[in-house]
Amino acid sequence: xxxxxxxxxxxxxxxxxxxxxxxxxxxxxxxxxxxxxxxxxxxxxxxxxxxxxxxxxxxxxxxxxxxxxxxxxxxxxxxxxxxxxxxxxxxxxxxxxxxxxxxxxxxxxxxxxxxxxxxxxxxxxxxxxxxxxxxxxxxxxxxxxxxxxxxxxxxxxxxxxxxxxxxxxxxxxxxxxxxxxxxxxxxxxxxxxxxxxxxxxxxxxxxxxxxxxxxxxxxxxxxxxxxxxxxxxxxxxxxxxxxxxxxxxxxxxxxxxxxxxxxxxxxxxxxxxxxxxxxxxxxxxxxxxxxxxxxxxxxxxxxxxxxxxxxxxxxxxxxxxxxxxxxxxxxxxxxxxxxxxxxxxxxxxxxxxxxxxxxxxxxxxxxxxxxxxxxxxxxxxxxxxxxxxxxxxxxxxxxxxxxxxxxxxxxxxxxxxxxxxxxxxxxxxxxxxxxxxxxxxxxxxxxxxxxxxxxxxxxxxxxxxxxxxxxxxxxxxxxxxxxxxxxxxxxxxxxxxxxxxxxxxxxxxxxxxxxxxxxxxxxxxxxxxxxxxxxxx
Amino acid sequence: xxxxxxxxxxxxxxxxxxxxxxxxxxxxxxxxxxxxxxxxxxxxxxxxxxxxxxxxxxxxxxxxxxxxxxxxxxxxxxxxxxxxxxxxxxxxxxxxxxxxxxxxxxxxxxxxxxxxxxxxxxxxxxxxxxxxxxxxxxxxxxxxxxxxxxxxxxxxxxxxxxxxxxxxxxxxxxxxxxxxxxxxxxxxxxxxxxxxxxxxxxxxxxxxxxxxxxxxxxxxxxxxxxxxxxxxxxxxxxxxxxxxxxxxxxxxxxxxxxxxxxxxxxxxxxxxxxxxxxxxxxxxxxxxxxxxxxxxxxxxxxxxxxx
Numbered sequence: 001x002x003x004x005x006x007x008x009x010x011x012x013x014x015x016x017x018x019x020x021x022x023x024x025x026x027x028x029x030x031x032x033x034x035x036x037x038x039x040x041x042x043x044x045x046x047x048x049x050x051x052x053x054x055x056x057x058x059x060x061x062x063x064x065x066x067x068x069x070x071x072x073x074x075x076x077x078x079x080x081x082x083x084x085x086x087x088x089x090x091x092x093x094x095x096x097x098x099x100x101x102x103x104x105x106x107x108x109x110x111x112x113x114x115x116x117x118x119x120x121x122x123x124x125x126x127x128x129x130x131x132x133x134x135x136x137x138x139x140x141x142x143x144x145x146x147x148x149x150x151x152x153x154x155x156x157x158x159x160x161x162x163x164x165x166x167x168x169x170x171x172x173x174x175x176x177x178x179x180x181x182x183x184x185x186x187x188x189x190x191x192x193x194x195x196x197x198x199x200x201x202x203x204x205x206x207x208x209x210x211x212x213x214x215x216x217x218x219x220x221x222x223x224x225x226x227x228x229x230x231x232x233x234x235x236x237x238x239x240x241x242x243x244x245x246x247x248x249x250x251x252x253x254x255x256x257x258x259x260x261x262x263x264x265x266x267x268x269x270x271x272x273x274x275x276x277x278x279x280x281x282x283x284x285x286x287x288x289x290x291x292x293x294x295x296x297x298x299x300x301x302x303x304x305x306x307x308x309x310x311x312x313x314x315x316x317x318x319x320x321x322x323x324x325x326x327x328x329x330x331x332x333x334x335x336x337x338x339x340x341x342x343x344x345x346x347x348x349x350x351x352x353x354x355x356x357x358x359x360x361x362x363x364x365x366x367x368x369x370x371x372x373x374x375x376x377x378x379x380x381x382x383x384x385x386x387x388x389x390x391x392x393x394x395x396x397x398x399x400x401x402x403x404x405x406x407x408x409x410x411x412x413x414x415x416x417x418x419x420x421x422x423x424x425x426x427x428x429x430x431x432x433x434x435x436x437x438x439x440x441x442x443x444x445x446x447x448x449x450x451x452x453x454x455x456x457x458x459x460x461x462x463x464x465x466x467x468x469x470x471x472x473x474x475x476x477x478x479x480x481x482x483x484x485x486x487x488x489x490x491x492x493x494x495x496x497x498x499x500x501x502x503x504x505x506x507x508x509x510x511x512x513x514x515x516x517x518x519x520x521x522x523x524x525x526x527x528x529x530x531x532x533x534x535x536x537x
Numbered sequence: 538x539x540x541x542x543x544x545x546x547x548x549x550x551x552x553x554x555x556x557x558x559x560x561x562x563x564x565x566x567x568x569x570x571x572x573x574x575x576x577x578x579x580x581x582x583x584x585x586x587x588x589x590x591x592x593x594x595x596x597x598x599x600x601x602x603x604x605x606x607x608x609x610x611x612x613x614x615x616x617x618x619x620x621x622x623x624x625x626x627x628x629x630x631x632x633x634x635x636x637x638x639x640x641x642x643x644x645x646x647x648x649x650x651x652x653x654x655x656x657x658x659x660x661x662x663x664x665x666x667x668x669x670x671x672x673x674x675x676x677x678x679x680x681x682x683x684x685x686x687x688x689x690x691x692x693x694x695x696x697x698x699x700x701x702x703x704x705x706x707x708x709x710x711x712x713x714x715x716x717x718x719x720x721x722x723x724x725x726x727x728x729x730x731x732x733x734x735x736x737x738x739x740x741x742x743x744x745x746x747x748x749x750x751x752x753x754x755x756x757x758x759x760x761x762x763x764x765x766x767x768x769x770x771x772x773x774x775x776x777x778x779x780x781x782x783x784x785x786x787x788x789x790x791x792x793x794x795x796x797x798x799x800x801x802x803x804x805x806x807x808x809x810x811x812x813x814x815x816x817x818x819x820x821x822x823x824x825x826x827x828x829x830x831x832x833x834x835x836x837x838x839x840x841x842x843x844x
Contacts, residue, residue: 091750
């Protein structure tokens with residue numbers, strides 16, 4: 001392999017950020033090369049410069065970013081300058097790109113078949129019927145059933161995974177020598193992710209293309225990489241074969257990424273205590289209008305029972321649409337309950353009025369997934385945290401000083417209270433949300449995907465924070481996530497949900513180490529790079 | 538898709554029924570038409586005679602039923618001044634208004650949308666700022682005032698008098714009133730085309746198309762254009778209302794012998810049957826154009842077709 005010429009060779013690429021940014025270079029002295037048939041994974045978190053590197057390769061750097069040094073060569077030939085028209089002849093036939101959000105990267109008002117044909121047409125492939133044949137063959141090659149029908153479909157008629165298959169088909173249409181994939185499976189469910197990864201790797205290997213695969217997930221790396229380059233704040237900190245990097249990481253940052261991906265389920269079981277929050281056959285039905293007068297019932301949550309004990313963490317795991325968030329809203333009584341009961345300290349809360357619930361609200365708090373929309377952009381952080389205390393009867397000055405205390409506890413500075421949410425990063429905002437929830441000293445904290453929108457290393461810090469605060473304050477936590485690894489890392493008990501129902505329930509080692517239900521087995525198998533739970537079991 | 542068409546048509550029908558009912562109610566609410574018609578110094582028995590002749594002495598539900606029945610049978614009433622059928626008066630004037638409205642819409646579309654798109658493609662450049670300044674001016678300018686300015690400039694600078702278009706409409710005579718009528722819509726179209734285009738240009742599928750080597754011209758024409766047009770269609774449908782309302786004023790300013798002028802005269806002379814018919818005609822136009830816009834959606838947005 002080492003004698004084969006490089007398809008892509010990047011030498012000392014340096015890209016300058018606009019003046020006044022938080023650092024001078026988006027990408028600094030990056031060198032890497034990829035051979036034909038080889039898959040190089042570029043790993044790092046958002047802002048590390050991996051996407052900028054990819055944009056530079058395909059000649060689509062935004063005008064605000066300037067290449068100030070280094071060379072880019074495709075099969076020995078220097079690439080044109082950024083945004084040069086000559087790139088139009090390279091994009092498609094020589095370099096193809098697959099984006100993160102497949103559904104959004106297809107034109108919503110054009111049939112997908114036409115979009116495959118378009119690439120063939122603009123690059124002068126065959127005649128009309130030859131293009132159609134080729135498009136149908138490509139749809140078959142990405143293993144979509146019934147190519148004739150898929151050809152005529154619009155993007156909204158396909159699932160996210162199916163759209164990503166179409167995007168891959170478009171990328172492969174002209175047999176490019178270099179494939180770039182920028183987080184192509186991040187937006188997908190775990191099971192779909194596994195299928196798409198496998199498909200991508202197979203097609204790339206079969207066609208002998210070089211691939212630059214960008215991801216933040218070491219699990220994905222373990223699954224598909226031949227070689228790995230780890231990026232951090234614009235620099236490559238480590239390169240090597242997959243085995244070298246995964247098994248003998250040299251750089252501390254690589255180890256950190258690996259640790260985050262390998263979180264294991266070795267939690268000591270805690271002593272049983274009194275249940276504080278219980279659900280007994282909770283059911284929530286949505287009515288969907290399906291005609292002028294007719295409606296259809298959808299069971300968002302179906303007969304779910306759970307018992308959350310004091311100081312315990314219960315994980316609710318499932319893919320999007322499995323009903324986990326609806327369950328959380330039912331438990332918070334933010335959503336009407338169509339069947340079953342919710343009990344707090346043994347008392348039935350199912351039919352309490354909003355007034356009666358007010359005192360309870362203080363004792364059950366929630367942290368939501370998106371820290372950007374969960375904070376009022378025009379409210380100072382200190383006021384946001386203090387608001388709950390004031391509502392529940394504290395004086396303004398007492399509430400504010402308590403808010404500062406809790407902001408410090410979640411690792412933010414004293415001055416944070418005076419600032420506005422937009423001045424903080426995603427991870428910091430989630431800390432603010434946590435402070436806002438915990439300042440009321442709740443007995444139950446419901447965390448709905450609290451870290452899924454954050455980078456891996458930030459995730460790890462926040463998980464540590466949750467665990468630490470739980471030890472100090474002693475709340476019980478319902479932790480909702482789609483990420484099995486995460487659930488295994490912090491939960492005492494795990495509940496797996498699918499289609500609104502609980503399909504499996506037990507300690508993490510049992511649920512993940514020895515899944516009983518086919519669906520859980522599928523989830524465990526699909527998690528990229530295996531679960532790391534193997535090490536623990 | 539068939540359901541969509543049926544539902545929208547049903548909705549249009551209901552809207553028309555409501556309009557018919559409202560017109561009936563408002564004309565009864567605004568005082569006794571018989572008393573308004575009769576000369577001021579006649580006695581009560583003359584007024585009663587008028588009432589009996591017009592059917593106003595019967596109970597309201599009966600009046601309503603008769604009114605709907607006569608509408609359904611195509612009897613739209615007669616002008617009390619000339620005794621001619623309201624429909625005939627309307628049809629006589631309709632071609633002039635269609636020419637004026639059509640020309641105004643055409644000018645608004647042909648100028649407004651391209652300058653909006655050009656502004657979007659040159660975002661934050663002097664061109665962009667110029668277009669935006671113009672569109673604010675166009676949108677904010679009241680047409681009765683702009684019309685007078687046009688007449689004034691035409692007369693003083695070019696020595697052409699725009700203000701008295703007698704006889705059949707021609708390209709030369711329609712230009713000034715059409716520009717006056719279409720100006721506000723032109724500004725609205727320009728602003729909206731710009732923002733819709735800007736939004737579309739930043740969509741991931743536009744970036745993906747660039748990454749596939751689709752040339753810029755084709756990206757704009759085949760991908761950005763159709764997607765940006767979807768919200769514009771709604772605006773065009775809505776702006777027809779503004780055009781109809783504006784035509785009443787513009788026809789007055791330019792002495793344009795159209796339906797708007799007829800409406801103003803009929804209101805001034807309390808020609809109830811004609812007013813009633815014209816209001817219904819306007820309501821029907823609005824309802825039908827909005828139905829048309831809904832159906833146009835079907836053609837351009839597959840996501841609606843799926844419903």
